[in-house]
Amino acid sequence: MxxxxxxxxxxxxxxxxxxxxxxxxxxxxxxxxxxxxxxxxxxxxxxxxxxxxxxxxxxxxxxxxxxxxxxxxxxxxxxxxxxxxxxxxxxxxxxxxxxxxxxxxxxxxxxxxxxxxxxxxxxxxxxxxxxxxxxxxxxxPLISEDATTRYLMFLEIYPNIVNRVPLSYVASYLGITQSSLSRIRKNIR
The missing domain is CATH 2.60.120.10 (Jelly Rolls)
Structure with missing residues (x-):
């Protein structure tokens, strides 16, 4: 409290x-x-x-x-x-x-x-x-960006969340499919 x-x-x-x-x-x-x-x-x-x-x-x-x-x-x-x-x-x-x-x-x-x-x-x-x-x-800021940029911005906006929520929720938030999110994550590592 x-x-x-x-x-x-x-x-x-x-x-x-x-x-x-x-x-x-x-x-x-x-x-x-x-x-x-x-x-x-x-x-x-x-x-x-x-x-x-x-x-x-x-x-x-x-x-x-x-x-x-x-x-x-x-x-x-x-x-x-x-x-x-x-x-x-x-x-x-x-x-x-x-x-x-x-x-x-x-x-x-x-x-x-x-x-x-x-x-x-x-x-x-x-x-x-x-x-x-x-x-x-x-x-x-997420509305007009491409999917990779939206994901990178998500990481900045929610630094303490990405590893604590299901990827399906992140994909939904970003307006992309879960498979697209997986590809993006793989490409930026």
Whole structure:
């Protein structure tokens, strides 16, 4: 839990009483590999912070193919923000790539923190802004590049992930087949 407090203190100041309140609201969720943190078609009702493991955000395209949008690793927030804030069904899945330990706040507790802690909304705004910037930075450069360049950029963007997730997820994220990814990996060694 110290990791989460250290994380949020990068974005604002909290006194010990506020920190204690936050710690009271946290529960720990252990997800097994392939379990869902949130699912398409359901309203996202929790905000998480990944302590250990990797989750991915994915969806199914109109051909029924599974597409990985991005990965979230340790010391990052995990939430389907649009679904959580608008209380509408999600269009994506948030799935554990491997066994994960996630600190979780329910919608009720998250709102209670907002109502109780002066400055909480400003901290949350900064957290969300950072997460959205990361998301754009991680996707935008990949769109117009060739497959080899996209893979090399993936290695830069996610240096701690490539050896911890199935190659099929990496290939899906890059928009290429797994056999193409294998060829690319072989050629750059």
């Amino acid at each position: 110290k990791e989460f407090i250290d994380y949020i203190l990068q974005f604002g100041t909290l006194n010990q009483q506020q920190i204690d309140l936050i710690l009271k609201k946290i529960t720990t969720l252990e997800l097994q590999k392939d379990d869902y943190f949130s699912e398409a078609g359901k309203v996202s009702n929790q905000v998480g912070f990944v302590l250990d493991g990797i989750v991915r955000v994915c969806y199914y395209n109109n051909k029924g193919e599974e597409i990985t949008k991005y990965f979230i690793d340790e010391n990052n927030l995990v939430v389907d923000l649009e679904s959580f804030e608008t209380e509408t069904p999600s269009s994506a899945y948030v799935q554990a790539v491997n066994d994960c330990k996630i600190l979780v706040f329910s919608r009720k507790d998250w709102r209670e923190l907002s109502d109780t802690i002066v400055g909480w909304d400003a901290i949350v705004h900064k957290l969300i802004s950072k997460a959205l910037r990361q998301k754009v930075e991680r996707r935008s």
